[in-house]
Amino acid sequence: VENVRLLDRLSSRKAVLGTLYLTATHVIFVENGSETRKETWVLHSQISSIEKQATTATGCPLLIRCKNFQVIQLVIPQERDCHDIYISLIRLARPVKYEELYCFSFNPKLDKEEREQGWKLVDLNEEYNRMGVPNNYWQICDVNRDYGVCDSYPTEVYVPKSATAHIIVGSSKFRSRRRFPALSYYCKGNSASICRSSQPLSGFSARCLEDEQMLQAIRKANPGSDFIYVVDTRPKLNAMANRAAGKGYENEDNYSNIKFQFIGIENIHVMRNSLQKMLEVCELKSPSMSDFLWGLENSGWLKHIKAIMDAGIFIAKAVAEEGVSVLVHCSDGWDRTAQVCSVASLLLDPYYRTMKGLMVLIEKDWVSFGHKFNHRYGNLDGDPKEISPVIDQFIECVWQLMEQFPCAFEFNERFLIHIQHHVYSCQFGNFLCNNQKERRELKIQERTYSLWAHLWKNRAEYLNPLYRSDHSQTQGTLHPQIAPCNFLYKFWSGMYNRFEKGLHPRQSVTDYLMAVKEETQQLEEELEILGERLANLQKSQLGDNKIKNKQQDRSKELGLSTSNNSLANTPQEYCNDLKSFPSRSPSQGDEEDSALILTQDNLKSSDPDLSANSDQESGVEDLSCRSPSGGGCLPSEDSGKDSDEAVFLAG
Amino acid sequence: MLRSSQPLTGPNRKRCREDEALLGTILDEGDRGFIIDTRSAQAAKQARMTGGGTEPKSSYPQWRRLHRPMERGRPLQESFIKLVEACSDPSLSMDRWLGRLESSRWLSHVKAALSTACLAAQCMDREESNVLVHGAEGTDTTLLVTALAQVILDPSCRTLAGFQGLLEREWIEAGHPFHLRCARSASSHARLKQEAPLFLLFLDCVWQLSRQFPFSLEFGEHLLLTLFDNAYASAYGTFLCNSEKERSLCKVKESTHSLWAWLNQPEERQKFLNPLYSHNALVIWPSVEPQSIQLWQGLFLRWIRPSRHLDEAWEEIQRLVKEN
Numbered sequence: 001v002e003n004v005r006l007l008d009r010l011s012s013r014k015a016v017l018g019t020l021y022l023t024a025t026h027v028i029f030v031e032n033g034s035e036t037r038k039e040t041w042v043l044h045s046q047i048s049s050i051e052k053q054a055t056t057a058t059g060c061p062l063l064i065r066c067k068n069f070q071v072i073q074l075v076i077p078q079e080r081d082c083h084d085i086y087i088s089l090i091r092l093a094r095p096v097k098y099e100e101l102y103c104f105s106f107n108p109k110l111d112k113e114e115r116e117q118g119w120k121l122v123d124l125n126e127e128y129n130r131m132g133v134p135n136n137y138w139q140i141c142d143v144n145r146d147y148g149v150c151d152s153y154p155t156e157v158y159v160p161k162s163a164t165a166h167i168i169v170g171s172s173k174f175r176s177r178r179r180f181p182a183l184s185y186y187c188k189g190n191s192a193s194i195c196r197s198s199q200p201l202s203g204f205s206a207r208c209l210e211d212e213q214m215l216q217a218i219r220k221a222n223p224g225s226d227f228i229y230v231v232d233t234r235p236k237l238n239a240m241a242n243r244a245a246g247k248g249y250e251n252e253d254n255y256s257n258i259k260f261q262f263i264g265i266e267n268i269h270v271m272r273n274s275l276q277k278m279l280e281v282c283e284l285k286s287p288s289m290s291d292f293l294w295g296l297e298n299s300g301w302l303k304h305i306k307a308i309m310d311a312g313i314f315i316a317k318a319v320a321e322e323g324v325s326v327l328v329h330c331s332d333g334w335d336r337t338a339q340v341c342s343v344a345s346l347l348l349d350p351y352y353r354t355m356k357g358l359m360v361l362i363e364k365d366w367v368s369f370g371h372k373f374n375h376r377y378g379n380l381d382g383d384p385k386e387i388s389p390v391i392d393q394f395i396e397c398v399w400q401l402m403e404q405f406p407c408a409f410e411f412n413e414r415f416l417i418h419i420q421h422h423v424y425s426c427q428f429g430n431f432l433c434n435n436q437k438e439r440r441e442l443k444i445q446e447r448t449y450s451l452w453a454h455l456w457k458n459r460a461e462y463l464n465p466l467y468r469s470d471h472s473q474t475q476g477t478l479h480p481q482i483a484p485c486n487f488l489y490k491f492w493s494g495m496y497n498r499f500e501k502g503l504h505p506r507q508s509v510t511d512y513l514m515a516v517k518e519e520t521q522q523l524e525e526e527l528e529i530l531g532e533r534l535a536n537l538q539k540s541q542l543g544d545n546k547i548k549n550k551q552q553d554r555s556k557e558l559g560l561s562t563s564n565n566s567l568a569n570t571p572q573e574y575c576n577d578l579k580s581f582p583s584r585s586p587s588q589g590d591e592e593d594s595a596l597i598l599t600q601d602n603l604k605s606s607d608p609d610l611s612a613n614s615d616q617e618s619g620v621e622d623l624s625c626r627s628p629s630g631g632g633c634l635p636s637e638d639s640g641k642d643s644d645e646a647v648f649l650a651g
Numbered sequence: 652m653l654r655s656s657q658p659l660t661g662p663n664r665k666r667c668r669e670d671e672a673l674l675g676t677i678l679d680e681g682d683r684g685f686i687i688d689t690r691s692a693q694a695a696k697q698a699r700m701t702g703g704g705t706e707p708k709s710s711y712p713q714w715r716r717l718h719r720p721m722e723r724g725r726p727l728q729e730s731f732i733k734l735v736e737a738c739s740d741p742s743l744s745m746d747r748w749l750g751r752l753e754s755s756r757w758l759s760h761v762k763a764a765l766s767t768a769c770l771a772a773q774c775m776d777r778e779e780s781n782v783l784v785h786g787a788e789g790t791d792t793t794l795l796v797t798a799l800a801q802v803i804l805d806p807s808c809r810t811l812a813g814f815q816g817l818l819e820r821e822w823i824e825a826g827h828p829f830h831l832r833c834a835r836s837a838s839s840h841a842r843l844k845q846e847a848p849l850f851l852l853f854l855d856c857v858w859q860l861s862r863q864f865p866f867s868l869e870f871g872e873h874l875l876l877t878l879f880d881n882a883y884a885s886a887y888g889t890f891l892c893n894s895e896k897e898r899s900l901c902k903v904k905e906s907t908h909s910l911w912a913w914l915n916q917p918e919e920r921q922k923f924l925n926p927l928y929s930h931n932a933l934v935i936w937p938s939v940e941p942q943s944i945q946l947w948q949g950l951f952l953r954w955i956r957p958s959r960h961l962d963e964a965w966e967e968i969q970r971l972v973k974e975n
Binding site: 465486 | 745756867
């Protein structure tokens, strides 16, 4: 469709004219005329909702909201076209068959062997071995080899040595969705472990010998402690309500040597609404500080993040400081349980703070343990009540920790943002379906590519320059401050305002430091080479000849210094109803080859010196605040009531 | 950019030819200037009743007046106190923290200050017009705006030396009454009438700029914290008294040492430098969206939040740059 206008969401006066294309996998907007012919690509899988708004004189507005928080505002000239596009997008954004998803047609031009290798990059067997199992207390169990015991668990799980097949099967019958207690993390240092399961079907008074034996087996697998914690991550009220439905939680009287603990984290519906509310705040046009802070508080989002973190901290403490094993569950053991186990593992084990380690962690606690990616993130059209930002919250917990411990993580913010992006993009096969069984049935590994291999290939972009594996922050357990600590939780504008470039710090410290590090390394290598040459020269010119000292030119003079100058920007319109407009942002969301995002510059954020090309100061290439000579901007009070100054600058 | 105090038009709309002439000489024929009044239109009008007022359009035809109300005085001090209380309240749960932060309104004041300074800067840089800034007395919000605007516009104000010069000019010599304004700070129960944290607000705004432009300021947070400390209590005479006149009467220069002299010693100076600094000749335009304005944890949570990990990160940055 031609003559479509793409509006800058923040400043509706700035619109770009172009052509809109719909393909089987993407929506593409191509700008007219400009030398760059900038393209905006949006994967159908990323589309969360489409809103047709009231037709105005200028055309029919269409608002596309994406799961990665990008918001695209189009204006289609003809109502008929707009309607057609709307209907088409509705259909395209709600695939019914897996085969419709992008991962089945995505072709990164790798051969079959490379594809296979990509899938082998993350090996859970290796991971369990690294942790220290199997050993005297833990063994691998294949009772689920045909998914006969639990269809949402993997074929192989680790269980205590004293848990026989009979006990496992018996316990599984007493657990919601048959998700029996299994090992999530083993702490080599003191034999304490984190196990996970779903809620017991205890109702008000039901008991199950095998399930009680299972918990005993877990306790016995840790000789260092004579009890285990059982942590129910639901609010007490919810858990109690479950009892009426024949489910519930462990009664300390029935299970010997357990200490039961509620750590209330709200359910998926509350979280879905919380995110919704927070995004509404992000969509406010020119909010005041007050609007923003109240909106954020009312959404409850940071409170939930903190609740997840607190649970993780509790468990990490129990394991590291008390040496006590913990069994974690929620209702079905695939949402809050996954969040809390992963956060605890991250705090406990520095390996998970490396790039590879995080991939392994997600593969273990989310992918293999049957987190319902399809239902939660809407790969296919499904029940909207199943949708919930569960893994998003975990990813945010990681970011919050990175902010508190800047030297402790091998990866940077961009790594997290890209992972989140691909949970929804369906460009790779890792996050398809709801469990391992479904993925194997669909032969995902033979028909799609692995995200991990892709990220690993580009790992230079994802490094944290402040990370040093020998740094004190990277050793051992992380201890986030517990109280007071409310202020430690920040709003993650890099994620939720990812595409609003004007909002972010104009200059990326991460990229700069990475460039500095690289350059230092290169210089050191050159120094070495020169040193060797010098030594050779000295040897061959036995003594009396003067050795010419080669002065090395610092020819690759820091694209570093030039980049800084050009990373200024254009001014906002410092008035209430017009937000800032685009300029350089480090967290571009510049993504994979075929998933270019709305950026005025398809620059990889890791090339700071490319920005030297455009004249930042007087107007970034295209989307500049090229206000008409009168200024056209209406500075007035924040509350926007000042009408008598309406046209002061235009005169 | 000019600064002054309010014109004394009073209830009878007095005129002053000399004042009009003074402002007239600044503008060429046909040029336009902007007056940024840091009071609301309402407040400015009411000021007439007590002898003050605004520049009437008829007498100053080439000047366009803009009102950008900014908080000062007692309310600003209350805002500061509320924020400090919220930060140090151990019983505050997460679901009430943001509300408390908001009801202190401190961040709103930061946003307003930055916006106004940017407006002044925009008038000069984009509109290429002269700007006159004043509030009521010309000693508080006026100085906040003019000083901040210069940091935004002028790269030389972003150097360590340039910033010191800016402070001398726009705060100290310009007559910000430090003695009155920086008396007891947030914890004291004595609510002094003249106390108000304008200077702190200025430092907070500069910190926001340093966060948004981490390469563009030659100094870092450490300098800003040091300035904050010294404004309230100092071994040096730099921030003493309320004006140059008082300093002269008290013989400050003869009987005390200058903060700048200490600060500029090579061993000390090092500690205040920003290892990421690289001269940026352009204007730095900050984002004033709520998401872009953050709580200055280094100041408000200084004694509450352990800074070890952040200090280590900073050391690592310095190490990386130094190695290179």
